[in-house]
Amino acid sequence: MVLDALGKSLRGVLQRIARGSTVDEALLAEVVRDIQRALLQGDVNVQLTLDLTKRVRRRATEEKPPAGASLRDFLVRIIYEEIRGILGQDRPFETKPRRILLAGLFGQGKTTTAAKLARFLQKKGVRVALVAADIHRPAAIDQLEQLARKIGADFYTDRAEKHAERIVAQALASIPPHVATIVDTAGRTGLDPELIAELRRIKEVLAPEEVFLVLDATMGQSAGPSAQAFHQAVGLTGVILTKMDGSAKGGGALSAVAASGAPIVFLGTGEHLEELERFEPTRFVSRLLGMGDVQTLLERFEELSNKQAAEEAAKNLMSGKFTLRDMRTQLESLGQMGPFSKVLSMIPMLGTAKIDDKQLDESQRRLLRFRAILDSMTPGELEDAQLIKAERIHRIARGSGQKPQEVRTLLKQYEATRKAAHGLVSNRRLRRQLEKQFAGGAPALPE
Numbered sequence: 001m002v003l004d005a006l007g008k009s010l011r012g013v014l015q016r017i018a019r020g021s022t023v024d025e026a027l028l029a030e031v032v033r034d035i036q037r038a039l040l041q042g043d044v045n046v047q048l049t050l051d052l053t054k055r056v057r058r059r060a061t062e063e064k065p066p067a068g069a070s071l072r073d074f075l076v077r078i079i080y081e082e083i084r085g086i087l088g089q090d091r092p093f094e095t096k097p098r099r100i101l102l103a104g105l106f107g108q109g110k111t112t113t114a115a116k117l118a119r120f121l122q123k124k125g126v127r128v129a130l131v132a133a134d135i136h137r138p139a140a141i142d143q144l145e146q147l148a149r150k151i152g153a154d155f156y157t158d159r160a161e162k163h164a165e166r167i168v169a170q171a172l173a174s175i176p177p178h179v180a181t182i183v184d185t186a187g188r189t190g191l192d193p194e195l196i197a198e199l200r201r202i203k204e205v206l207a208p209e210e211v212f213l214v215l216d217a218t219m220g221q222s223a224g225p226s227a228q229a230f231h232q233a234v235g236l237t238g239v240i241l242t243k244m245d246g247s248a249k250g251g252g253a254l255s256a257v258a259a260s261g262a263p264i265v266f267l268g269t270g271e272h273l274e275e276l277e278r279f280e281p282t283r284f285v286s287r288l289l290g291m292g293d294v295q296t297l298l299e300r301f302e303e304l305s306n307k308q309a310a311e312e313a314a315k316n317l318m319s320g321k322f323t324l325r326d327m328r329t330q331l332e333s334l335g336q337m338g339p340f341s342k343v344l345s346m347i348p349m350l351g352t353a354k355i356d357d358k359q360l361d362e363s364q365r366r367l368l369r370f371r372a373i374l375d376s377m378t379p380g381e382l383e384d385a386q387l388i389k390a391e392r393i394h395r396i397a398r399g400s401g402q403k404p405q406e407v408r409t410l411l412k413q414y415e416a417t418r419k420a421a422h423g424l425v426s427n428r429r430l431r432r433q434l435e436k437q438f439a440g441g442a443p444a445l446p447e
Contacts (some may be wrong), residue, residue, distance in 0.1 A: 005289045006251050009038030010083070014076055014289060023060070023071040032057050035079065043220045044086070048259070052082050064409030081286060087281040088258030091238060091265050095124035097180045099206050102240075103230060104214035105200055106187035111140050112216045113268060114145035114184040116276035117240070120266075122151065127179045129154035131171040133164040133202060134186040152275060167202040172206070182253035185206070190210055191226070196233045203234060207427065210237045215257065217241045220249030224256025231262045238265035241279075244268045298401065322418045325382035327373040331367060369402055370410050376400040386416060 015035045032053045039049040055401070056078055065074035104110045111221050112132075118128040119188045130148045132155070134140040141157050148155035156171035168183055183206055188195045202209065213230045215223045227239055239257050244250045244267045257264055264279045361366065374382070376399035381387050388411060397404040 001373075006038060006042035009041065010035070010079075010289055011037065013079065015073050015110050017075055017305065023075055028057060028060055028075075030077075031075070033361070039251065043249040043253075044251045045254045045424065046220055047257075047341065048086060052086060058081050075446055076172065076289075080289060083288070084285045086255050086258065088263055088285065090280050090282060091152050091263035093210075093238075093265055093278060095121055095126055095150060096177050097126060098210060099181045099183075099208040100210040100212060101183050101185065101199075101206055101208040102212050103185055103234060103236075104187055105191070105346050106189055108187065108214045110187060110214045111143050111184050112147070112273075113240055113242055113266075113276070114144060114182050115151060115153070116268065116273050117212075118148070118153045118180075118182055119151050119223045119273045120276050122153070122354055127154070129171070129175045129179050129181050131155075131168060131169045131181060131183045133183050134158035135162055135164050135167070136186045140186075141183065147273070165205045168202055168205050181206075191229050191233065199222075199234045201296070210320065211235060213239045213240055213251065213262065215239055217244045217250045217253040217268075220252035221256045223253040224260045227257045227262040228260040231260065236262045238263050240264075240266040242268035245275070252303065286306055289296070322383050323375060323383050324374060324414060325379075327414055327417070331374070369406055370413075371398040372408050373397075373402055373407055385411060405427055 004197070006361060013031055016034065017023070017027070017031060025092070035056065036049055036053050038270050039052070040046065057151070059082075060075055063074075063078075069077075095237050102114055102117075104111050114130055118130055121128050130144055130153050132141040132144045141159060143158070145155050147153075156174060158167050158170055161167050161170070164185065171183075183202065185199060186195070186200060211234060213227055215226060216377070217223065219226065223241070227236070230236055239262045241253055241257065241264060244253075249304045254264065264288075267277045267279050269275045269277050373396060376396045379387075381392065383397075388407075393407045393411075397407050400407075
């Protein structure tokens with residue numbers, strides 16, 4: 001998960017509150033101290049941290065919990081609201097054809113982020129054109145062209161043109177109005193007058209609805225002044241923070257940028273082109289504190305490449321008709337939704353579970369092994385697991401590059417899943433609930 005160390009520390013604070021016999025001055029002092037330690041280790045500004053914990057202490061001692069709420073729950077709510085408050089406001093982003101200008105310093109990840117943003121829009125059904133306007137670095141043009149080809153986006157540039165704004169003008173003349181346009185610009189080692197002048201010329205030609213600054217989260221608290229300087233120079237509508245997955249300074253970058261007045265719109269959470277997330281402070285803090293983020297989980301399900309097949313597999317599981325083919329569909333869907341650690345962080349209660357990183361890594365590897373094994377089965381075997389005896393197990397193992405024991409483990413897992421689902425649907429009350437859920441086209445559950 002993004003800011004994993006900070007999240008673990010803050011979840012530890014909540015667990016301390018849950019274990020406390022009463023919410024007294026001693027517990028409050030420990031909680032405030034732990035919050036300070038967690039935020040400072042997460043590179044959050046010292047004064048910001050002190051102000052936040054002062055507000056937590058004041059509210060916990062002066063405010064009364066709502067009727068029906070315990071002091072523990074009220075204290076957790078105060079912590080949630082105060083951490084949420086330092087991350088800025090929710091900043092909507094409409095997924096429709098629009099013109100987007102990306103700015104930033106050299107080495108911040110603009111070109112990769114342009115492709116990530118294009119992929120994000122594509123998953124929402126928007127056709128995208130990528131425009132390479134970095135006239136100073138030919139390698140950036142080549143990189144963007146390769147990325148555009150990889151995701152199936154349109155691509156425009158003019159390698160002979162030495163004026164970035166002319167490249168943008170030529171591209172706009174060719175791009176239909178129903179296509180979103182993302183312009184990747186040049187960077188510098190610093191925000192100098194030449195860079196500002198070039199960005200302003202491009203902005204005048206493009207007339208963008210969005211001007212996003214791409215910032216590396218490893219900058220920590222220094223990301224704030226950088227965002228503020230760009231904001232004053234070219235008028236930002238938002239910030240995209242990259243490399244949030246492995247940065248110990250991510251907390252500093254988040255809080256500092258939010259304080260600069262430039263809203264954070266996206267987070268880059270990994271190297272893959274799919275790993276760009278909308279930044280919505282409310283959801284972000286919920287995941288950080290282990291409270292889950294069911295809405296994002298549902299949105300990821302909606303983005304599955306074969307959502308209909310995944311739904312059919314779930315119905316088959318509940319109806320007792322679950323096959324190895326359905327199991328393969330479910331594993332493919334789970335793989336598309338991202339690493340286990342990110343998926344688990346969105347599920348309420350599981351976000352606070354003490355699951356060892358080694359266990360998560362092994363589960364991820366086992367998922368890949370199981371998918372390879374299922375891909376090595378014949379259509380008949382996928383429909384009827386009873387066909388798979390010793391000889392077939394060895395053939396499947398050879399075809400998937402796995403050991404026969406791993407094939408047997410998968411079959412045991414399949415059988416356990418099928419029996420568990422059958423046991424659940426034998427419960428009459430649950431049967432009625434499921435029949436209502438699948439009403440409207442889905443077959444009734446068998447007797």
